[in-house]
Amino acid sequence: MANIKELKKKIKSTKSTSKITQAMKLVSAAKLAKAQNNILNSRPYARELEDTIKTVSALVQNYDHEFLNEKKDNNKAVLLVISSDKGLCGSYNSQLAKKVRKFLEETNLDVKLIFIGKKVRDLLAADLNKGKTYSFVKNEPTFMEMEQVGVELSELFKTGEVGHVFVAFNHFLSAIAFDPTVKQLLPLTLDTAEKETLKEKFPFDFKYDPSATEILNTLIPQTYISTLYTALLDAVAAEHGSRMSAMDSASSNCKKAIRTLSIKMNKLRQAAITTELSEVVSGAESLNG
Structure with a gap:
């Protein structure tokens, strides 16, 4: 005794x-306020950009872009996993690792994993097909750095080395909640049902200036990069919220x-x-x- x-x-x-x-909770709360503001400001732009691309690409006849092409005969894929470099954030990394394992078990694709953050990489089994881990000057990469990551991934898709590009991240819901998510980045597909719905919603031709082809050629790469960067902002906000909750x-x-x-x-x-x-x-x- x-x-x-x-x-x-x-x-x-x-x-x-x-x-x-207590000190770590206060630090995380301050970082969360900034991260939450960033993601809430970014989402409407990303959503509107994606909706615009879907609408125009569904209505324009005979348009083709390399990011829209489905490569059904290519079974290879790359999955970018965005996790944290540090611990003490509750189930933030373990839940994402669980989601990635489930995705790998259910998919028929030959998936190679690459990482931003090392925690999920360390949690996953050693026999998985793992690639590089990106490192940055600061813990949280900038838009320019994420754009470079996006360009590298899109080159793999354009050259035919992979047929699909995915991103795994924790989708920010609130300061105490997040949703582990795996999202397809490439190809930017629009299924037949969505196309028909949009054609019924807009049964007329738009006038484009510049041309619809020029608009889509500019906006499609921007949509891809915007979606990737928004995934990062979600992950950052979810990490700070999870750490604040864990420290509380x-x-x-x-x-x-x-x-x-x-x-x-x-x-x-x-x-x-x-x-x-x-x-x-x-x-x-x-x-x-």
Whole structure:
């Protein structure tokens, strides 16, 4: 059984841990505010850009772009996994790793994995087909750096080295919730049902200036890069939210542990005082005969 000295030491250590987790929670909360603002500002643009591409490409006749071409005879694919470099963020990485494993089990494609962040890479089994891990000057890559990553992946698709490009990331829902997601980046396909729906919604011809071909040739690569960068912003916001939540839970657990240890220490102290009083009383009575 622990003595009072040991309990004091544990309480002091737990208080120090609590100060660290509280500080990490505040840092993550500040980073989350910025990241949340970035993703909420980026999503409408990315969504509107994607909707515009779908609408115009469905209505324009005889248009073709290399990013739209399905390569059904190519069974190879590349999956970019966006995770964190650091831990202490709850189930952020383990849930994404689980989603990636499930995707690999269910797909018939020969998938090669590449990574931004090392945590999911370390969690996945060693026998998976793993490729490079991107590293950047700062922990969170800039738009230009992600654009370069996107160009490298699109070159694999354009040259026929792979027939599909996917991205795996945690989709930000709120400060305490995220959704592990695997999304196809290339080809930018639009199924027949969606095309027919859009043709019914817009049963007329648009006038384009410049031409529809020029517009699509410009916007399709932008849509691809925008979708990739939005996935990164989602992942960053989800990471900070998950870490803030994890540190909040850790701080609460520290407080509970301190309270439990304090009660235990006070009981031991009370028992020691009672024993001493009993000894004093017994000694006094023996002296009085």
